[in-house]
Amino acid sequence: MIHPTPRLRFAPSPTGSLHLGGARTAMYNWAAARALGGTFLLRIEDTDQARSTDASLQVILDGLRWLGIDWDEGPGTAGQYGPYFQMQRLELYRATADRLLASGHAYPCYCTPERLEQLREQQKAAKSSWIGYDGRCRDLTAAQRAAHEAQGLRANLRFRMPEARVIAVHDLIRGHVEVNTKELDDWVMLRPDGVPLYNFACVVDDIGMRITHVVRGEEHFLNGIKQRLLFEALDAECPVYAHIPLILNQKGGKLSKRDPGVKSVLEYRDEGFPAEAVFNYIALLGWGFAADRDVFTRDEMVAAFRIENVGKAGAKFDPEKLQWMCGEYIRRMPPAQLLDRARPWLPHVPAAAFTSHRAWLENAAASYQERVQLFGELGPKLGWLFADPVPDEAARKNLSKDPASRQWLAAWADVLAAGDLPPSWPHDRAGADDHVKLPSKKDQPEPACRFATPQRIEAECRAFVERLGVKFGSFVHPVRAALTGTDKGPGLFDVVFLLGKDACVRRLRAAAAG
RNA sequence: GUCCCGGUCGUCUAGUCCGGCCCAGGACCCCAGAUUUUCAUUCUGGUAACACGGGUUCGAAUCCCGUCCGGGAUACCA
Incomplete structure (x- = not known):
């Protein structure tokens, strides 16, 4: 048993904004953890040093907090399975890599990036049915390795995939799936500088953090197969996997943080979208709460949520329904709350008025309650209260x-x-x-x-x-x-x-x- | 190219596991009407879908096969 109680994690890389797709993945992990009475943790996968930034870490943390997706362990908490930043766990990867090297599950590869790229291009040009690493360094003798080292070449560590073997997995979303390992190549676990790559760090940490369920985007499905083999090599129990479908952009493709026009969660916050409406809306992208109800609370979601009920098909994001959902939440809000929460968008209302004319402002907010869908819309509508208007x-x-x-x-x-x-x-x-x-x-x-x-x-x-x-x-x-x-x-x-x-x-x- | 997954109204979905209750339900959008001092809200009604073709069956959205279409993966990114 990995752990007596369920443990789920959201493991973002701080290489960009948090968009609705990432937020939904985090939310499904969070909801599943809460529904199962388990623990939800946040792990920061910052091993891509070229692209990771503190700013984007902050954006992710703020975005999750804004949505009310709170973590029990992770940055800012003193969990017993930390540290929760991968760059602070390098010794662990090193030690695990040594074990794998000793057991023969891993081997050093001296191929240069240039050669690998060339190889890939050749394979593509030749319309090869298979594209991937050719295993040149797979069976190097000790003498050959020594020779490479002597030349000053520094090795990546690759995982030795078993030859043609069918791996059967049970995915909570996809059900029974079989994959032949011949589709997969020997993948790089560790860079020469000791910084791990995704699949390796992920498994070491999932083991170390006692992760029982992995809920993530379906782009990781094949990674799940690679990882399963690594768990096996390390003689560790593999978590239950649930690969959820992606959120599609308007064009029907994968929602990417680099996609122009794709807003980050914080942009929704700054434009005055109520957080609970955004939360509610994205929950619905791929999951149905009830046959006849679309508006529900966080608690109701937790009570009803089962990860295996998430659909298999990708969902297109519909800004209009989100907008409607926002209006729905605003209308249900007590006017006092509407006023307070819209306050950041009311710069022309003198601060003193919030105490001296509290009831008046609440009445003003209340009279627009059925007419706005976002907090940000309230400000412009209230101008005539303070200054004689110029007629439109x-x-x-x-x-x-x-x-x-x-x-x-x-x-x-x-x-x-x-x-x-x-x-x-x-x-x-x-x-x-x-x-x-x-x-x-x-x-x-x-x-x-x-x-x-x-x-x-x-x-x-x-x-x-x-x-x-x-x-x-x-x-x-x-x-x-x-x-x-x-x-x-x-x-x-x-x-x-x-x-x-x-x-x-x-x-x-x-x-x-x- | 190869492998994996998917396909119910324009969109999000319920129903699919355990075939009949589904000539397919809800929501957004759209349209029409009601209320009304505007806008909005609210209410009522409407348009609109089982991708296609074969099977299996008394009966299929639901099971099987094929086709087509879509998505994902195929990195010293995650």
């Missing part, structure tokens, strides 16, 4: 449609000026927003409030419009345009309530004056 094209049209509308605007301004609307920002609005919760809904009882409520404003407005003898709709549109500068937004009387007396009167009169 649609607003200008509504303002100029009926020449008589100027008189109505002026007249209504007088009505409002004489009424008891709440004060405008930045005046104190105590007694207004803390009694009236927006958005107002039909058939909602009118709240007790010492200021005019949206319901009352509407009732009085309708009476006013009736006296005026114009159609309600044709009155309302220019008013909205004057007040907000657009033809969209919350119910007009919520707008009036939020804006308060001074601002309403001022803007109506300004519009009336042209």
Whole structure:
């Protein structure tokens, strides 16, 4: 037994951003670990020194944290199977390599990169059915090795693959699969400088970290075969494998972090996508929660998740459904939460307002709750609350449609000026927003409030419009345009309530004056 | 080239293991209608799929074979 409880890992290489595909792999590992009551760990595969960077490590860590994919062992934790950076485990690889060398499972290869590349090209040019290392150094005598060493050649260590042998594996996703080892060549385990390559480091660490289940992208399927043989050579038990299909880009190819237009997880964060919506959406790429439900919580996912239920076919990423999912989460959020979480995208809202006008801002956020899908969309929509707007094209049209509308605007301004609307920002609005919760809904009882409520404003407005003898709709549109500068937004009387007396009167009169 | 995997509405999927409950269900998108002071939300309805061809069977999306199409692998990357 590898370990009494399940242990799963996500093992990214810090060579680029974390995109949705990587995030999903991490999530499936995480969910499987949580579902099985096991441990989830993070291992950093930083052996590609040419491409690994601290910046990209940070991006991966931040991305996972943002999505709520937390690890029990890994960077920043004191797990007992660390260190969790491969470059800090070099002695381990060296020692294991020596064992393999001694047992004959590994051998030094003196072929230069140039020769190997040439070899590959020749094989391709000859339309060879088989492409790979030709085994030139496989059976070098001690004398030949010594001669190479004497020339100053430094050897890679290669793993000696058994000749034609059928390996049968049971993959949690793919089921029973057989692969003949003749499809595989002798692969490099260790570079001359002692830095291991993927398959070798991976196995040494999976053994050392007592990994019981390996969930990773299907591009690793064949690596799984190579690794299985290595486990065997080391007399170690092989973990259970689950090779999940890739997420496809719009063109149907493998989603790559080098693909232009593929966003990193942090870009979604920065654009104001709710993390739980992104989490929820990517969970659905290749896995079904329930036949009739797409929105679920993290806990519900953990309760329902089984790695073997992940589909075998690749899924295309659909930005529109993600967008919808975001809106779904935003609408379900308490307004206070929406306000707080959207705050980074509200630079024009003075910091003090978050304490002095908390209830007002919550009402403002709430009135846009059904109208935004991302936190980042809230900021631009709230501009009219703080500054008299410049009417956009649609607003200008509504303002100029009926020449008589100027008189109505002026007249209504007088009505409002004489009424008891709440004060405008930045005046104190105590007694207004803390009694009236927006958005107002039909058939909602009118709240007790010492200021005019949206319901009352509407009732009085309708009476006013009736006296005026114009159609309600044709009155309302220019008013909205004057007040907000657009033809969209919350119910007009919520707008009036939020804006308060001074601002309403001022803007109506300004519009009336042209 | 060779090996591996896949193929249900445009997209994500349920159903496939244990054939009949599926003339295929849900969601996104799209369209139409309802509500309405705009936009949005909400509600109602609609369009739309078992890749193709053979078998097996009383009966196949489900089992078998072939074809086609798609993806992955084939590194001193991971």
